[in-house]
Amino acid sequence: MNTPTPIPVRSPLPSALSGTTAVLIGGSSGIGLAAGVLLRSVGARVVLIGRDPDRLGAAVARVRSASPAEDPAEDPDDAVLGVTGDGGDERTLAEAFDRAGHVDHVLLTAGGLSGAGPLTGLSADDIRTTFNSRLWPAFAAARAAATRLPAGGSLTFSSGILVVRPAPGMTAPLSVGGAVETLTKALAVELAPARLRVNTVRFGRIDTPLLRSLPGLDSDEAIAAAGSTAPLGRFGTAEEAAASALFLMANNYVTGQVITVDGGETLT
Numbered sequence: 001m002n003t004p005t006p007i008p009v010r011s012p013l014p015s016a017l018s019g020t021t022a023v024l025i026g027g028s029s030g031i032g033l034a035a036g037v038l039l040r041s042v043g044a045r046v047v048l049i050g051r052d053p054d055r056l057g058a059a060v061a062r063v064r065s066a067s068p069a070e071d072p073a074e075d076p077d078d079a080v081l082g083v084t085g086d087g088g089d090e091r092t093l094a095e096a097f098d099r100a101g102h103v104d105h106v107l108l109t110a111g112g113l114s115g116a117g118p119l120t121g122l123s124a125d126d127i128r129t130t131f132n133s134r135l136w137p138a139f140a141a142a143r144a145a146a147t148r149l150p151a152g153g154s155l156t157f158s159s160g161i162l163v164v165r166p167a168p169g170m171t172a173p174l175s176v177g178g179a180v181e182t183l184t185k186a187l188a189v190e191l192a193p194a195r196l197r198v199n200t201v202r203f204g205r206i207d208t209p210l211l212r213s214l215p216g217l218d219s220d221e222a223i224a225a226a227g228s229t230a231p232l233g234r235f236g237t238a239e240e241a242a243a244s245a246l247f248l249m250a251n252n253y254v255t256g257q258v259i260t261v262d263g264g265e266t267l268t
């Protein structure tokens with residue numbers, strides 16, 4: 001029987017991501033965009049996927065400007081790529097992987113606020129749509145990653161603290177979050193022989209355009225006031241949230257884990 005080669009040992013510091021390539025599904029805003037900026041700043045190649053072409057174009061420019069090179073204008077065109085499309089569309093993912101040529105890490109932060117509502121107020125179609133638009137992209141990302149990533153590659157998903165602290169009217173989106181966390185563990189054991197790792201970051205309240213789209217949170221003052229009740233006195237930044245994804249990409253001995261970045265909110 002062939003004994004598979006162990007997963008490579010390498011520096012677990014995020015700086016070691018220099019020269020690797022990451023596909024960020026949902027990378028045109030918030031946590032995904034912040035991950036793109038951090039990755040580019042350590043010299044990684046970045047492929048951003050998002051649906052809105054204008055938002056995606058602005059994000060590509062922002063990530064390009066984070067280059068560690070003295071003159072980012074001299075970076076090769078493929079240092080930062082943007083692929084317009086839905087993260088749940090396998091053709092979009094194939095295009096992203098094809099254009100990248102080589103991909104080491106995949107981060108899925110595509111998501112939104114859809115699917116909320118009391119159980120009896122949701123139609124069967126509403127519920128199916130939530131599962132299709134929010135859970136399926138995790139499977140699509142996993143199917144792409146499983147066939148395309150090299151040994152030592154990683155896949156990182158997103159969930160939220162409401163999974164362990166549910167609020168009424170959230171059955172459909174929270175079922176997706178719970179399923180993503182279970183999928184993380186199931187994939188981690190299934191893909192370990194290929195030396196691929198799978199993890200999830202469970203986010204608390206992170207100051208992003210998504211959070212600011214909630215009622216009453218559309219200004220700096222409102223964000224500061226609402227955040228002041230959090231254990232650490234504010235909401236998390238997109239960079240703090242994204243840094244946890246870089247940790248998971250870089251550390252070759254972490255798999256099947258859900259790590260929480262919530263400023264202690266689930267302890268209260």
Ligand SMILES: NC(=O)c1ccc[n+]([C@@H]2O[C@H](COP(=O)([O-])OP(=O)(O)OC[C@H]3O[C@@H](n4cnc5c(N)ncnc54)[C@H](OP(=O)(O)O)[C@@H]3O)[C@@H](O)[C@H]2O)c1
Pocket residue numbers: 025026027028029030031032049050051052053055056085086087088109110111112133137158159160161203204205206207208209210211
């Ligand atoms: N911020 C928080 O407090 C918080 C808390 C718990 C969990 N989360 C989760 O963390 C993840 C990132 O959140 P965020 O705050 O960074 O959100 P965000 O600022 O709204 O960014 C989400 C990004 O995903 C893209 N996107 C959404 N659906 C997509 C799809 N089907 N295909 C491709 N791209 C898609 C959006 O661009 P387009 O719309 O142009 O495609 C956008 O670039 C989400 O899954 C969210 O549910 C966030």
